[in-house]
Structures are given as C-alpha cells and as structure tokens.
Amino acid sequence: MTPRHLLVLERDPERRERLLEQLRAGGDHPVVAADGPAAADALGAPGFDALLLDLGTPDLDLARLRQALAPERPTEPDSLEQAERRHIGLVLRHTGGNKRRAAQLLGISRSTLLHKVRKYRLDAE
Numbered sequence: 001m002t003p004r005h006l007l008v009l010e011r012d013p014e015r016r017e018r019l020l021e022q023l024r025a026g027g028d029h030p031v032v033a034a035d036g037p038a039a040a041d042a043l044g045a046p047g048f049d050a051l052l053l054d055l056g057t058p059d060l061d062l063a064r065l066r067q068a069l070a071p072e073r074p075t076e077p078d079s080l081e082q083a084e085r086r087h088i089g090l091v092l093r094h095t096g097g098n099k100r101r102a103a104q105l106l107g108i109s110r111s112t113l114l115h116k117v118r119k120y121r122l123d124a125e
Helices: 013-025 036-043 062-069 080-094 099-106 110-119
Strands: 005-009 029-032 050-053
Touching: 005 013, 005 036, 013 029, 036 050, 036 062, 050 062, 080 099, 080 110, 099 110
Parallel strands: 005 029, 005 050
Antiparallel strands: none
C-alpha cells in the first residue's frame, strides 16, 4: 500500500499523539497543523492525500478551509518544470530519501536524479 500524506488538525495533545502513532504504524506520513489557519495555509500547497480534522477546534474557519480545498476559480496549471520538481519531491518523500529507489520509480538513472535534485534544490527540503 502506498503511504498517504495526511494533514492532521487535532487540539487534544494525547489524542493527537495516539492518532499520529497509529498513522505512522500504518505506513502513512502525517503532518500536524498547529491551528485552523495553519491547516488552511497548508492545504493551499499540493501534496496532501487527506485531512483529519477536529471540528471542535476553536479557531477553525470552515469557509477558509472549504476555499483551500476547492478554490472558486481554477488555478493556472504548473509549468512542466514545476510539475517535475513537485513530483520528484513526492517520490523522494515516498522512498524516505532513498535516491536509488526514487530513480527506479521515476524510470531515470540515479545520476539524472541527482542532477535534478541539485537543480531543484531538493536536498534542502
């Protein structure tokens, strides 16, 4: 099963930690949002497969979250370079930074991947 990248917004620290442990044990990659505005900001960037949300969060702006999940006007498509950078980053996260495995999944040589990692400065992430 392919690991999912999940955004988690849970205000109860104990419940949040139990949830994170279970998600990690299942092979998923959870990312914690500190609060409602941070969750909305994070959803503006691509890369999350799902959102786990505590609807009782006090500063939760459902309208802003809805807008982040489904913008009213479609955004302009990424350039090929932006799409390539994003995809290589996703594959590297999927492989836990294993560049040999990432190159295999991408169908390119390891040296080509290393060149693109340097070009897009993906080592800094």
